[in-house]
Amino acid sequence: MSNKVKVVPCSGIGKVFGLVAREAALKTVLELCPEKAESVCLAYIVTGDDEVKEKMDGSNCITVDGCPKMCAAKNVTLAGGVVVEEVKVLDTVKDHKGKKFGSPTELSDDGYLVVGEIATKIETRINEIT
Amino acid sequence: MAVLKVGILSCSGEECLGGTISRLATRKVLEEMTMVDTVTLCLPLYNAGGTEERNFASVFPTISVDGCNKLCAKRSTEKYSGRINGSIDVSKIIGNENALNTKIVRNKDLKEEHFQMVEEVASEIVKSISNLNPDIYSGKTFRGCGCNE
Numbered sequence: 001m002s003n004k005v006k007v008v009p010c011s012g013i014g015k016v017f018g019l020v021a022r023e024a025a026l027k028t029v030l031e032l033c034p035e036k037a038e039s040v041c042l043a044y045i046v047t048g049d050d051e052v053k054e055k056m057d058g059s060n061c062i063t064v065d066g067c068p069k070m071c072a073a074k075n076v077t078l079a080g081g082v083v084v085e086e087v088k089v090l091d092t093v094k095d096h097k098g099k100k101f102g103s104p105t106e107l108s109d110d111g112y113l114v115v116g117e118i119a120t121k122i123e124t125r126i127n128e129i130t
Numbered sequence: 131m132a133v134l135k136v137g138i139l140s141c142s143g144e145e146c147l148g149g150t151i152s153r154l155a156t157r158k159v160l161e162e163m164t165m166v167d168t169v170t171l172c173l174p175l176y177n178a179g180g181t182e183e184r185n186f187a188s189v190f191p192t193i194s195v196d197g198c199n200k201l202c203a204k205r206s207t208e209k210y211s212g213r214i215n216g217s218i219d220v221s222k223i224i225g226n227e228n229a230l231n232t233k234i235v236r237n238k239d240l241k242e243e244h245f246q247m248v249e250e251v252a253s254e255i256v257k258s259i260s261n262l263n264p265d266i267y268s269g270k271t272f273r274g275c276g277c278n279e
Contacts, residue, residue, distance in 0.1 A: 009144060011142040012174075013140055013170045019237070023236055023237060039144040039145050043144035043206070044145075105161065120194075123205075
């Protein structure tokens with residue numbers, strides 16, 4: 001069983017912040033912390049399959065949510081994951097008032113700027129707990 | 131005139147390319163299809179208490195789009211809403227090796243060949259919508275509330 005930190009974004013498909021969450025989580029696991037972190041499909045977690053429950057059970061997880069419904073955090077908790085950090089995209093976005101971040105399909109340069117900031121925050125947290 | 135409404139539920143899986151293709155193809159259909167009012171449903175909301183999502187899928191025709199053969203979107207929709215009207219397995223369209231690619235997952239890493247895959251999957255979603263029974267678009271076959279019984 002992998003001891004890597006699980007980084008799970010909501011990937012919400014209806015709003016740009018869902019894509020920001022997704023790209024930030026993937027930047028972290030693929031580029032910034034590939035040795036310490038991995039992604040787990042949130043859709044797979046939602047199925048409640050025994051295999052994914054076993055994978056999540058007791059694992060350190062960082063969730064990244066694009067809206068206040070906090071779907072990633074709630075589903076990871078339901079699956080038995082230990083959420084050590086609930087990252088909210090809106091907390092970072094509020095520092096960039098007036099900017100256009102793109103669409104749920106494609107991010108703008110400002111969208112990727114926010115992605116970079118969130119990914120750096122996640123990286124810092126991962127380094128603290130590993 | 132009745133609104134023709136169809137829900138599309140993408141897995142958007144974060145572990146492999148298939149999830150990214152499923153998400154982008156779903157978005158493409160949502161943005162470009164004009165004859166039918168397509169709506170995307172947030173899969174994680176099913177579990178997080180999204181009653182609107184669950185109710186929508188139990189009333190309107192819904193199509194799942196899954197990136198791999200685990201078929202998470204299909205199975206979750208069936209689990210929480212009881213039925214599915216169409217199901218697309220992206221891995222059968224772009225090949226298992228492509229679908230399970232764990233290196234190229236981010237939007238920003240996609241190349242022309244991947245956008246071609248998005249086009250192919252979007253075409254299959256449109257085909258799946260066109261194969262739906264016209265009655266279920268208009269709600270004629272909806273007997274959910276039972277008010278007239």
